[in-house]
Amino acid sequence: MLKKALLALPVAMALGATAHAEKPPEEVLQGLIDAIDSTYLTQSEMNIMMMPDNPALWVGMDGEDLFHTPRGPNNVSMEACDFGKGPGVLEGAYVEMPRYFEDTGKVMDLETRIVHCMTEVQGFDPDDPAVTRRHGSGSDHMKIQTYIAMQSNGMEWNNPLEHPLEQAMRDAGEVLFARRAGMSDFNCYACHGETGKRVRASQLPAVDVPEEWTKAISWPAHRVGHDNVRSSQHRVRGCYYQMRQPGMLAGSDASIALISYWTDLARGQPAVLPDMKR
Amino acid sequence: MFKKTPMAAGVAAFATLLFAGGSAVADTGNGYAVDYTAMTPHELAEYLIFEANDGGGFNLSQEMQEGGTARDRMQQDELQIACSLIDNADPDPETAAAIREAAGESIVYPEGGIQLGDWERGRELAWSGFGYRVGHNYDDHDARPVGGTCYNCHQMATDRTGGNVGPNLTGYGKTRGTSEAVLKYAYDMIYNPHVYFPCTHMPRFGASGFLDDESIADIMAYMFDPESPVNE
Numbered sequence: 001m002l003k004k005a006l007l008a009l010p011v012a013m014a015l016g017a018t019a020h021a022e023k024p025p026e027e028v029l030q031g032l033i034d035a036i037d038s039t040y041l042t043q044s045e046m047n048i049m050m051m052p053d054n055p056a057l058w059v060g061m062d063g064e065d066l067f068h069t070p071r072g073p074n075n076v077s078m079e080a081c082d083f084g085k086g087p088g089v090l091e092g093a094y095v096e097m098p099r100y101f102e103d104t105g106k107v108m109d110l111e112t113r114i115v116h117c118m119t120e121v122q123g124f125d126p127d128d129p130a131v132t133r134r135h136g137s138g139s140d141h142m143k144i145q146t147y148i149a150m151q152s153n154g155m156e157w158n159n160p161l162e163h164p165l166e167q168a169m170r171d172a173g174e175v176l177f178a179r180r181a182g183m184s185d186f187n188c189y190a191c192h193g194e195t196g197k198r199v200r201a202s203q204l205p206a207v208d209v210p211e212e213w214t215k216a217i218s219w220p221a222h223r224v225g226h227d228n229v230r231s232s233q234h235r236v237r238g239c240y241y242q243m244r245q246p247g248m249l250a251g252s253d254a255s256i257a258l259i260s261y262w263t264d265l266a267r268g269q270p271a272v273l274p275d276m277k278r
Numbered sequence: 279m280f281k282k283t284p285m286a287a288g289v290a291a292f293a294t295l296l297f298a299g300g301s302a303v304a305d306t307g308n309g310y311a312v313d314y315t316a317m318t319p320h321e322l323a324e325y326l327i328f329e330a331n332d333g334g335g336f337n338l339s340q341e342m343q344e345g346g347t348a349r350d351r352m353q354q355d356e357l358q359i360a361c362s363l364i365d366n367a368d369p370d371p372e373t374a375a376a377i378r379e380a381a382g383e384s385i386v387y388p389e390g391g392i393q394l395g396d397w398e399r400g401r402e403l404a405w406s407g408f409g410y411r412v413g414h415n416y417d418d419h420d421a422r423p424v425g426g427t428c429y430n431c432h433q434m435a436t437d438r439t440g441g442n443v444g445p446n447l448t449g450y451g452k453t454r455g456t457s458e459a460v461l462k463y464a465y466d467m468i469y470n471p472h473v474y475f476p477c478t479h480m481p482r483f484g485a486s487g488f489l490d491d492e493s494i495a496d497i498m499a500y501m502f503d504p505e506s507p508v509n510e
Contacts, residue, residue, distance in 0.1 A: 102307070104309045105307055105308050105309025105310070106309040106310065163307075164315040165307075165308065165310075165314055165315060167315075168314045168315045168317070168319070168322055169314065169322075171319035171322070172314075172319050172322040172323045172326055173323075174319065174364060175319045175320050175322075175323035175362075175364070176323050176326070176327075178362045178363060178364050178365075178366070179323060179354070179358075179362045180354065180358040180359075180361055180362045181351065181352050181353070181354050181358055182351050182352070182410075183344065183351070183410040183481070183486055183487075183488050184410070184427075184481040184486075184488070185357070185358055185361070185479075185481050185482060185486070186479070186481070187362060189366040189479065190443075190479040191443070193366040193479070196442075197441070197442060197443050198441045198442050198443070199430050199431065199441045199443060200429060200430060200439055200440065200441050201439045202441075204443075237413065237414065240336075240413065241411055241412075241413050241414065241415065242411070244351075244410045244411055244412070245336070245351065245352065245412075246336040246337050246338060246340060246348035246351060246352060246412055246413060247336060247337040247340065247348075247412065247413025247414055248335060248336050248337075248413075249331060249334075249335055249336060249337060252326070252330065252331045252334075252335030252336070253310070253326045253330040253331055253335055254323075254326035254327055254330065254331075254334075254335025254336065255335065257322075257323070257326055
């Protein structure tokens with residue numbers, strides 16, 4: 001334990017220069033735990049204890065290097081990319097996604113925006129592994145996503161709904177959330193409709209408890225059971241898999257609609273980034 | 279009533295109607311092939327599933343264990359439509375009554391009456407979460423029997439940890455006995471629970487074909503057999 005804590009110290013210091021670090025993620029989480037009585041938030045003492053040594057912090061550090069290094073056929077860094085607050089501006093960008101981007105005329109989540117940056121700004125081929133490999137702590141995507149998301153740690157979810165397309169996608173996401181289909185007739189409420197529920201030993205977050213929901217959507221998070229940092233898109237895919245519904249395509253408009261809605265449900269609650277999950 | 283409806287066909291026609299006619303992002307601010315803001319949320323949701331992203335937002339061409347493709351599986355039947363209520367709301371009383379009636383009509387009883395099968399096989403089926411999952415890690419039904427996923431939501435015997443989304447079933451047979459009425463109720467709940475709880479989140483394990491007659495009988499034996507650990 002001591003060894004791990006010592007290892008984590010330089011990480012925290014190194015990231016302190018760039019991360020939004022008024023409160024580290026473990027303190028943001030503690031604030032939620034103090035605010036309500038929730039079996040979901042407190043289900044893993046071990047994870048809470050390990051938060052200062054979250055392996056996602058290292059993944060985020062790798063992402064910092066990738067983000068600021070000129071890459072791709074155009075040899076430019078991602079500092080030239082706009083994540084909603086102007087080129088290279090990352091502080092608070094992620095908690096305001098998905099959002100409408102004028103240059104594409106589309107509502108995009110973090111992952112699809114990174115794809116856009118890689119292909120349109122850095123010039124990567126859409127089939128390049130840097131673009132196509134979306135999962136795993138070793139992927140460029142998870143490193144970059146984690147780095148960008150960490151610049152919103154502790155900030156309130158606030159995805160804009162001013163543009164008619166943002167509102168349309170959020171509203172379609174609400175329908176998708178409630179939409180039953182497939183062999184089990186499940187929708188998202190089957191697991192997330194009520195607080196205090198478990199599937200087997202796993203405590204589930206409820207949509208109508210914002211303090212639970214903000215942790216639920218705080219991705220990237222290190223999933224201890226997977227021993228990998230995972231994304232929002234990965235979570236959505238896993239939910240549809242368990243619901244016995246078809247595989248959702250990464251970055252599809254359906255996935256962005258759903259993520260728009262679930263972010264709206266956490267509005268005003270602080271993001272825990274990066275998080276640790278079971 | 280409560281059959282599959284050709285919803286996607288209607289959406290496709292609707293989308294064609296709305297096709298933006300090649301207008302550029304710069305002109306309209308809309309980077310999509312059709313104008314999403316001109317649709318109702320329900321129309322847009324259907325469009326995003328079945329049409330957007332060049333053929334749908336899901337891997338719709340994948341073949342399903344029950345036959346057909348993922349596109350078929352994503353089609354809603356009437357019960358699924360009636361129970362897809364925003365904010366997890368309850369159906370209105372009239373709809374609830376119609377759902378209960380249709381559910382009752384869907385239930386098929388085994389020839390010779392409801393039987394209890396092999397509780398030991400039922401124990402494994404009640405525990406198993408295998409079956410009908412598709413996408414990136416497809417369940418091959420030739421490799422293993424389809425499980426009942428009971429423990430996902432129910433505590434049964436206490437030697438394994440069950441969920442609490444549904445009621446605790448520990449000691450089910452011991453406390454209720456095995457009268458005809460009790461067995462019928464349990465069978466109905468597994469086959470199509472909407473007959474008693476319209477818009478319940480529990481799957482229709484019989485009506486959907488998720489479990490076959492033998493597996494239902496085995497799981498019921500696990501619930502009712504005096505030797506079963508459920509009734510210790």
